[in-house]
Amino acid sequence: MIKVDHLVGGYSKTAIINGLDLEIEKGEFFALLGPNGSGKTTLFKLITGQLPIQKGEILLDGKPISSLSKLEKAKKVAVLSQEVHVSFDYTVEEIISLGRYPHQKGILKQLSKKDWQVMEDVMEITNVSHYRKTQFRMISGGEKQRVLLAKALAQEPELLLLDEPTNHLDIKHTFHMLDLLKEHQHSRGLTIFAILHDLNVASLYADQVALLHNGALLDVGDVNTLRKEDQLEKVYEVEINTQTHPTVPKPQLLMTPNHSLTEELFLFKDLFKIEQNDQFIHVHFNKALRTISNGVVGEGIQWVKHFCNFHVEKDYNCAEPTKDVKIRMEKQNIPYEQAVGMMTAAKLKDMVMIQKEIDGISILVIVTAGVGNAVDITNGTKKEQTSKVGTINTMVFLDANFSDGALVNGHMSATEAKVKALCDLQIKDPDSNTIATGTSTDALLLALTQKGKQTSYAGSGTVVGKAIGRTVYEATTQAIKKYSLQGQL
Missing domain, CATH: 3.60.70 (L-amino peptidase D-ALA esterase/amidase)
Structure with missing residues (x-):
C-alpha cells in the first residue's frame, strides 16, 4: 500500500529522518511509536507532503506520492493531525462536508444524495450528529477531534494518516474512536498509519508497530515487539515491565517511577x-x-x-x-x-x-x-x-x-x-x-x-x-x- 524508500528529510537543510525504509501492507493498522524528538511528526509531515523530501521517495500503490495530483491524493488518502484549528466559522456539518469534495463532480461541486448519506453515516458512527448545526469553534477539543475524524472518514479513503488521534479524548471516546477505526479496517480494508504515544493502546489496536529513535527505525514488528523491555528502556529512559493483558493475547506495559525505587527501613x-x-x-x-x-x-x-x-x-x-x-x-x-x-x-x-x-x-x-x-x-x-x-x-x-x-x-x-x-x-x-x-x-x-x-x-x-x-x-x-x-x- 505505502512504501518509504531510503527517505531523508527534515527542516531546512537539517535532516531529521535519515535513510528510513518502511513498508505498510494494505488493510494494516500500523502504529509509529517513539518519544518526543524521535522524528515521528517529521516523518508524518514528509508522508503527508507538509515537508519536502530531500532524498528517497514515498510510494503509494507503487506510484510516487509526489506524482499524484491533489485530487487524486484526496481520493486515496485522508489525514487527521493534532491541529484542530479551522480558519473560518464553519458549522460541524459544513466541516464534514469538506470530506466529500474529492468525490463531487461538475463545476459547482454540489453535494449529491450519496454525499449526504455518507455524511449522515459518519456523523452517526462518530457520535457528532447532534452538533451538526453547532459552530465548530464552540465545541470542546475532544468533540473537534471526533468531527475531524468524521470529515476524514467522509472522504472514504484507502489510507488514513493519524497524528495522535486520541490526544484530546477521554478513555471512553479513545476506545470508541479506535474501535471504530478497527471496524473500518476490517470491513472496508482501510489501511491506517497512526502516531501513538500510549504504548498500551498501541498494543491493543495495532497489527504492526515501529519504534523510532533519533530519526531511525530501531525495530519493526508485531505488537510482541513491545515485550522487549531493554529496548524500550533505552528509547524511553524509564524502567519498564511487560505483562500480558488478562483477556486478550497482547502485552501491556508498566512504567516504574524513580521515587518508588527508594526502599524504606522497617521491621x-x-x-x-x-x-x-x-x-x-x-x-x-x-x-x-x-x-x-x-x-x-x-x-x-x-x-x-x-x-x-x-x-x-x-x-x-x-x-x-x-x-x-x-x-x-x-x-x-x-x-x-x-x-x-x-x-x-x-x-x-x-x-x-x-x-x-x-x-x-x-x-x-x-x-x-x-x-x-x-x-x-x-x-x-x-x-x-x-x-x-x-x-x-x-x-x-x-x-x-x-x-x-x-x-x-x-x-x-x-x-x-x-x-x-x-x-x-x-x-x-x-x-x-x-x-x-x-x-x-x-x-x-x-x-x-x-x-x-x-x-x-x-x-x-x-x-x-x-x-x-x-x-x-x-x-x-x-x-x-x-x-x-x-x-x-
Missing part, C-alpha cells in the same frame, strides 16, 4: 496487626504486599493490604460466595479492592500462627484446617457432596522480594509442604482410602513485602523455598492435630 513485625474472633481473622499490613492466591476475593497476582479468613457454617451453600465475602468485608470496613478473602467452616480459635526467622528470612504463616472433605486429587471417583468441615486455608507472609516466577515457585513450595503434612499424618480420601493431597476447597496465599534484592526462584532447592516449606509444614501439622483432637475426623 517486619511492625508492619502488621491481627484481629481474631469467632467470625473472622483479619491481618492488616500498613503497606501493600505482592500476592498470589486463589482466595474467593483477590485471586491471582495482586498488591493488597488486607487478608481475611471468614468463618461459615459447615452446611454453608451460597450461589455467590464472592459477593458474600465482599459484604462481610464491608461490614468490617475492610476495602475488598485491597484484600484477599477466604472462607472456612473450621473454628477460627483453632488457627495456628507461626512467626519466625529462618536463615535471615522473616516469615509468618497462619493456617486453619479441617480435613473432613479430604481428597486424593489422583482419585477419579466422583466425590459426593458432604457437609463436613473440610478446608485447609493457608496464609504465608514473607519479608522478601520475589519475581512473578518466584511467586509461583513459592506457591508450589507451600503446596508441597501441605501435602507432606497430610501424608505424614495419614489423612486419607474416604472414597479411595488413599493418602489425601488436600481438600476440595483449599485456599493458599503467598504475600511478599518486595523489599531487598529480588530473587527469581523459591522452589524446594532454595533457602527461601525450604523456609516456606518448613514453616507451612509445621503450621499445617499443628492445625490438623487441633482439628483431630476435637474428634472431628
Whole structure:
C-alpha cells in the first residue's frame, strides 16, 4: 500500500529522518511509536507532503506520492493531525462536508444524495450528529477531534494518516474512536498509519508497530515487539515491565517511577496487626504486599493490604460466595479492592500462627484446617457432596522480594509442604482410602513485602523455598492435630 524508500528529510537543510525504509501492507493498522524528538511528526509531515523530501521517495500503490495530483491524493488518502484549528466559522456539518469534495463532480461541486448519506453515516458512527448545526469553534477539543475524524472518514479513503488521534479524548471516546477505526479496517480494508504515544493502546489496536529513535527505525514488528523491555528502556529512559493483558493475547506495559525505587527501613513485625474472633481473622499490613492466591476475593497476582479468613457454617451453600465475602468485608470496613478473602467452616480459635526467622528470612504463616472433605486429587471417583468441615486455608507472609516466577515457585513450595503434612499424618480420601493431597476447597496465599534484592526462584532447592516449606509444614501439622483432637475426623 505505502512504501518509504531510503527517505531523508527534515527542516531546512537539517535532516531529521535519515535513510528510513518502511513498508505498510494494505488493510494494516500500523502504529509509529517513539518519544518526543524521535522524528515521528517529521516523518508524518514528509508522508503527508507538509515537508519536502530531500532524498528517497514515498510510494503509494507503487506510484510516487509526489506524482499524484491533489485530487487524486484526496481520493486515496485522508489525514487527521493534532491541529484542530479551522480558519473560518464553519458549522460541524459544513466541516464534514469538506470530506466529500474529492468525490463531487461538475463545476459547482454540489453535494449529491450519496454525499449526504455518507455524511449522515459518519456523523452517526462518530457520535457528532447532534452538533451538526453547532459552530465548530464552540465545541470542546475532544468533540473537534471526533468531527475531524468524521470529515476524514467522509472522504472514504484507502489510507488514513493519524497524528495522535486520541490526544484530546477521554478513555471512553479513545476506545470508541479506535474501535471504530478497527471496524473500518476490517470491513472496508482501510489501511491506517497512526502516531501513538500510549504504548498500551498501541498494543491493543495495532497489527504492526515501529519504534523510532533519533530519526531511525530501531525495530519493526508485531505488537510482541513491545515485550522487549531493554529496548524500550533505552528509547524511553524509564524502567519498564511487560505483562500480558488478562483477556486478550497482547502485552501491556508498566512504567516504574524513580521515587518508588527508594526502599524504606522497617521491621517486619511492625508492619502488621491481627484481629481474631469467632467470625473472622483479619491481618492488616500498613503497606501493600505482592500476592498470589486463589482466595474467593483477590485471586491471582495482586498488591493488597488486607487478608481475611471468614468463618461459615459447615452446611454453608451460597450461589455467590464472592459477593458474600465482599459484604462481610464491608461490614468490617475492610476495602475488598485491597484484600484477599477466604472462607472456612473450621473454628477460627483453632488457627495456628507461626512467626519466625529462618536463615535471615522473616516469615509468618497462619493456617486453619479441617480435613473432613479430604481428597486424593489422583482419585477419579466422583466425590459426593458432604457437609463436613473440610478446608485447609493457608496464609504465608514473607519479608522478601520475589519475581512473578518466584511467586509461583513459592506457591508450589507451600503446596508441597501441605501435602507432606497430610501424608505424614495419614489423612486419607474416604472414597479411595488413599493418602489425601488436600481438600476440595483449599485456599493458599503467598504475600511478599518486595523489599531487598529480588530473587527469581523459591522452589524446594532454595533457602527461601525450604523456609516456606518448613514453616507451612509445621503450621499445617499443628492445625490438623487441633482439628483431630476435637474428634472431628
